[in-house]
Amino acid sequence: xxxxxxxxxxxxxxxxxxxxxxAIFNWLYARQRGGKFILRIEDTDKERSxxxxxxxxxxxxxxxxxxxxxxxxxxxxxxxxxxxxxxNLLREGKAYRCxxxxxxxxxxxxxxxxxxxxxxxxxxYRDLDLKESNDMAENGKPFVIRFKVPREKEIVRYxxxxxxxxxxxxxxxxxxxxxxxDGTPLYNLSCVVDDIRMNITDxxxxxxxxxxxxxxxxxxxxxxxKPPNFAHLPLILAKDKSKLSKRKHGEVASLTYYIxxxxxxxxxxxxLALLGWSPKTNEEYMPKEKLLKLFDxxxxxxxxxxxxxxxxxxxxxxxxxxxxLNAQYISKYPYEKIYPYVxxxxxxxxxxxxxxxxxxxEWFRFAIDSLRTRLHxxxxxxxxxxxxxxxxxxxxxxxxxxILQNKEILNENLVELAEEFFKxxxxxxxxxxxxxxxxAERKNIKAGIFxxxxxxxxxxxxxxxxxxxxxKIIGKEETKKRIEEFSKxxxx
RNA sequence: GUCGCCAUCGUCUAGUCUGGUUCAGGACACCGGCCUUUCACGUCGGCAACAGGGGUUCAAAUCCCCUUGGCGACGCCA
Numbered sequence: 001x002x003x004x005x006x007x008x009x010x011x012x013x014x015x016x017x018x019x020x021x022x023a024i025f026n027w028l029y030a031r032q033r034g035g036k037f038i039l040r041i042e043d044t045d046k047e048r049s050x051x052x053x054x055x056x057x058x059x060x061x062x063x064x065x066x067x068x069x070x071x072x073x074x075x076x077x078x079x080x081x082x083x084x085x086x087x088n089l090l091r092e093g094k095a096y097r098c099x100x101x102x103x104x105x106x107x108x109x110x111x112x113x114x115x116x117x118x119x120x121x122x123x124x125y126r127d128l129d130l131k132e133s134n135d136m137a138e139n140g141k142p143f144v145i146r147f148k149v150p151r152e153k154e155i156v157r158y159x160x161x162x163x164x165x166x167x168x169x170x171x172x173x174x175x176x177x178x179x180x181x182d183g184t185p186l187y188n189l190s191c192v193v194d195d196i197r198m199n200i201t202d203x204x205x206x207x208x209x210x211x212x213x214x215x216x217x218x219x220x221x222x223x224x225x226k227p228p229n230f231a232h233l234p235l236i237l238a239k240d241k242s243k244l245s246k247r248k249h250g251e252v253a254s255l256t257y258y259i260x261x262x263x264x265x266x267x268x269x270x271x272l273a274l275l276g277w278s279p280k281t282n283e284e285y286m287p288k289e290k291l292l293k294l295f296d297x298x299x300x301x302x303x304x305x306x307x308x309x310x311x312x313x314x315x316x317x318x319x320x321x322x323x324x325l326n327a328q329y330i331s332k333y334p335y336e337k338i339y340p341y342v343x344x345x346x347x348x349x350x351x352x353x354x355x356x357x358x359x360x361x362e363w364f365r366f367a368i369d370s371l372r373t374r375l376h377x378x379x380x381x382x383x384x385x386x387x388x389x390x391x392x393x394x395x396x397x398x399x400x401x402x403i404l405q406n407k408e409i410l411n412e413n414l415v416e417l418a419e420e421f422f423k424x425x426x427x428x429x430x431x432x433x434x435x436x437x438x439x440a441e442r443k444n445i446k447a448g449i450f451x452x453x454x455x456x457x458x459x460x461x462x463x464x465x466x467x468x469x470x471x472k473i474i475g476k477e478e479t480k481k482r483i484e485e486f487s488k489x490x491x492x
Numbered sequence: 493g494u495c496g497c498c499a500u501c502g503u504c505u506a507g508u509c510u511g512g513u514u515c516a517g518g519a520c521a522c523c524g525g526c527c528u529u530u531c532a533c534g535u536c537g538g539c540a541a542c543a544g545g546g547g548u549u550c551a552a553a554u555c556c557c558c559u560u561g562g563c564g565a566c567g568c569c570a
Contacts, residue, residue, distance in 0.1 A: 008570090009570090010569085010570045012569085012570075042570060043570095044569090044570075045569055045570065047569095048569075048570085098568095102568085113493085117494090118493090118494065118495090118566075144568055163497070163498095166496080166497090168495085168496080169495090172494085172495060172496095172566095174566085176567090177567085177568050179568085180568045181568060182568085184568090186567090186568070186569085186570090187569070187570050188570095190570095191570085206564095207497075207498095207563090207564070207565095208563095208564055208565070208570095209565090209570090210496070210497070210564075210565075211495080211496070211564080211565040211566070212565085212570090232497095234497095234498080234563095235563070235564075237562095237563075239503090241562060241563070242563080243563080243564080271504095274504070274505085274519095275504070276504090276505095277505095278504085278505055278506070280505090280506060280507090281506095281518095282506080282517080282518045282519075283518090283519090284504090284518085284519055284520085301498095301505085302497075302498060302499095303497090303498050303499065303562095303563090304497095304498070304562085304563060304564090305503090305504065305505090306503065306504080307503090307504095308502080308503040308504080308520085308521085315532085316521090319503075319504080319520085320503085320520055320521055321503075321504060321519075321520040321521085322520095323520090324519090324520060324521090325520090327532085327533095331533080373533055373534090374531070374532060374533060375532085376532070384532095446529060447529060448529035448530080449529085451529070451530055452529090452530065454530095455530060455531090461530095461531095462530080462531085463530065463531040463532070464530075464531065464532095465530090465531075465533085466528085466530075466531080466533090467530065
């Protein structure tokens, strides 16, 4: 039988990390078995659903490289069908109209609480004769439709791929509402009806749905359908051990933030896939193909994972392992794969020049390959990389002050050193290095003094890639020019 | 409160099913050495955990029970 999974987010917020991981696991599961991945937007709560949220979800999935075979379906388009199915249950005596008012219910709930019981159903309406129920409805008395949980059964049971056997006592399940007073369907109904209609074979979703699953299985049975397989994923928690959410923990919970922060999609994909699941091979760098080969839904662990970040610390804005993985991808990706991302970032920051893919193609590649070994974010191509693509870069004050300790030496020698560089014929790294070291030796000055000064003069930064790489990338003329300008401005 | 789930280094995790090979392995982070007279690269090394208590057993991180802790669900939200 063909595997069919679905990712069914509700468009009430942006695509968050938990949702993204659910999508990843669904996608991995479907793709490794030649199954279909269906995207369904669960917008049954019209009040809270927004167009922006839908766009964010779609864009987020595309960005992650998660493609879908069907959809996006919008659940609200099928309200009539859901309602029809609910009424079928009503006709068959598997559901009933509950005419209880809010007050009535509240009182009942309070009373039950005194006896330490919780609400399960309202016999008065549950046992109402269908004809009488029809009459009341016709007379305009408002009602909801509740599912009539089969009380003759003892338990509902299913085997979860991850949690194993889950048994729930029938007596603990209330007659839940499936149709609102205004006739719109509720989550449990819509979800089951659509999963049946769409022939979903495997439901992979967050662990917070475990409780719903028992109810949903009852619905499957009422509809005479075979329930799908279920796999409930452990939750992603924040440091305070509560469920990671945008409301509580801010942007770090939202996928959009990672896009803006310069993540490579596959790096985030990799990180998320390893959160709650392990290939058990001691490897961390796992591109999609490898993940596809090794992923096993049944080996996902049961305990929740904590997302370790510190919002107060810039460098730890998200889990450090995620940042580290991103750095891995930036430096290990084949050039062809990293290139489009770099181009995009440079364009966004007005640093892109057409010649980078024409006459300066080779130069550009060398620059990027040198640069990327040190970067943690794509955005750094435009910040730390700026001096290579523009002569307008800022000078780090701390770094400047540091080298100005040797102001006199530099004033006497730096421009002369620049002239020496200029005499280089090939301007290759070894040659540049030799020039500098010979020069320093001749002058009896530590090479380090020049190295530090050159870094500041040429890039304005106190750290970065090797200085000889920097000089080669910046080029003969520009190096000379920058040193001269720097001397005039700071050394005299 | 009720019901359910979970419990190995600070964090992600391997090992738990099939008890001995583990005074518990890897990764991130952290600390130190080397390299670099730059570096958020690289490299080598270090720190660091079986929640607690009872069993069962020749032997328990691994099996059983209890306690504790954490999380989730208890909506005419999804």
